[in-house]
Amino acid sequence: MSERSEVTIKQSTAAREAAAPPRKEAPGVRISGLTVVYKTPAGELPAVRDVSLTLEPGSITGIVGESGSGKSTLALSLLNAVQPPGRISTGSVEIDGLGDVVGFRGERLRKARGQHIGYVFQAAQNSLNPLKTVGKQLLDLGRSHGVDDLRGLVREAKELLGRMGLDGARVLDSHQHELSGGMRQRVGIMLALVLNAHLVVLDEPTTALDMITQANILKIVREVHAERGLTTLVITHDIGVVAEVADRLAVMYGGRLVEQGPTRQVLAAPRHPYTRGLIKAIPRLVGDIDEAQALPGRPPTLVTVPKEGCVFRERCALRMDVCDTVDPQARVDEGAYGPRIVACHAVTVKERA
Numbered sequence: 251m252s253e254r255s256e257v258t259i260k261q262s263t264a265a266r267e268a269a270a271p272p273r274k275e276a277p278g279v280r281i282s283g284l285t286v287v288y289k290t291p292a293g294e295l296p297a298v299r300d301v302s303l304t305l306e307p308g309s310i311t312g313i314v315g316e317s318g319s320g321k322s323t324l325a326l327s328l329l330n331a332v333q334p335p336g337r338i339s340t341g342s343v344e345i346d347g348l349g350d351v352v353g354f355r356g357e358r359l360r361k362a363r364g365q366h367i368g369y370v371f372q373a374a375q376n377s378l379n380p381l382k383t384v385g386k387q388l389l390d391l392g393r394s395h396g397v398d399d400l401r402g403l404v405r406e407a408k409e410l411l412g413r414m415g416l417d418g419a420r421v422l423d424s425h426q427h428e429l430s431g432g433m434r435q436r437v438g439i440m441l442a443l444v445l446n447a448h449l450v451v452l453d454e455p456t457t458a459l460d461m462i463t464q465a466n467i468l469k470i471v472r473e474v475h476a477e478r479g480l481t482t483l484v485i486t487h488d489i490g491v492v493a494e495v496a497d498r499l500a501v502m503y504g505g506r507l508v509e510q511g512p513t514r515q516v517l518a519a520p521r522h523p524y525t526r527g528l529i530k531a532i533p534r535l536v537g538d539i540d541e542a543q544a545l546p547g548r549p550p551t552l553v554t555v556p557k558e559g560c561v562f563r564e565r566c567a568l569r570m571d572v573c574d575t576v577d578p579q580a581r582v583d584e585g586a587y588g589p590r591i592v593a594c595h596a597v598t599v600k601e602r603a
């Protein structure tokens with residue numbers, strides 16, 4: 251890793267360490283043995299398979315992986331919002347103060363979303379109601395969650411929009427078509443934060459933004475996270491976004507979590523061949539555009555993902571016979587900064603970073 255990217259990572263880590271300690275409202279989340287399947291012409295196939303992930307109270311966790319790796323499906327599971335033809339087939343999602351949301355239905359589920367779990371769905375910039383102003387949609391959101399102080403809610407929304415560089419009053423008076431993609435994306439982030447939920451899930455929150463606006467928005471996400479004592483999950487295909495914002499990093503491939511650990515350690519010394527490939531492909535992290543190397547091959551689909559053995563083997567330079575038949579189990583190393591978890595037959599030596 252180059253000096254420049256080391257510096258960037260050190261700076262963002264220092265900023266996070268200087269932030270206020272997490273308050274006790276921040277809930278912990280424990281996802282255990284989660285499998286989510288979609289019905290296809292070839293039968294029910296898993297998009298997320300046997301995933302276990304803990305979000306520590308007050309932490310920001312980033313999930314990265316290429317398109318189709320199952321990131322959004324995992325995010326939707328946190329809200330128990332996987333829609334047919336999908337369903338959670340096994341596993342649990344335990345949220346402190348709420349319980350296992352996989353069993354939630356109806357009113358209980360609706361209340362949990364919004365009040366306890368704020369979220370921005372992927373492509374939030376396209377999910378506003380085209381017929382209503384943003385302000386009207388904000389009031390609808392407040393009323394549907396029993397907010398008494400609607401003036402306070404509007405004040406809060408304007409404040410959040412202002413922090414993200416927008417004229418809050420103007421945005422609230424606007425319809426979707428009057429706002430740019432980047433503006434709509436910021437409206438999505440405002441709607442995720444405005445009800446004061448303490449668990450926040452952001453699925454590709456900055457894809458429609460240019461680099462400078464993206465950096466500003468990530469800074470605000472970090473600030474709001476620390477000020478309010480949140481537990482935050484950020485989903486992205488851009489490992490640079492995670493480097494900016496997350497305390498812990500989880501890497502997904504073919505519906506599996508292949509590596510997890512403290513962001514700084516994983517980026518500085520990735521262990522799984524897929525994580526190494528992802529990092530090598532990012533000029534911003536490698537430090538030099540000429541050194542960046544695209545990962546060969548393409549990620550699998552639900553139909554082509556191997557049913558047994560390692561899901562990454564078709565693209566792996568370290569592939570061995572055992573990789574074709576035996577699923578690599580997650581191996582946990584407890585480190586001073588939290589556990590490092592890797593699922594790969596080739597990673598046998600402890601490399602404490």
Ligand SMILES: Nc1ncnc2c1ncn2[C@@H]1O[C@H](COP(=O)(O)OP(=O)(O)OP(=O)(O)O)[C@@H](O)[C@H]1O
Binds near residue numbers: 323324487551552
């Ligand atoms: N409604 C659906 N019906 C069938 N298959 C689906 C459905 N939604 C997602 N999938 C499949 O599940 C897998 C995981 O999709 P998911 O959207 O969770 O991936 P992702 O990592 O969020 O990708 P992206 O980076 O493109 O957003 C993909 O193979 C996708 O084609």
Ligand code: SF4
Binds near residue numbers: 573596
């Ligand atoms: S388990 Fe085998 S195929 Fe999979 S990443 Fe490790 S070495 Fe490569």
Ligand SMILES: [Mg+2]
Binds near residue numbers: 321322323372453
């Ligand atoms: Mg997605």
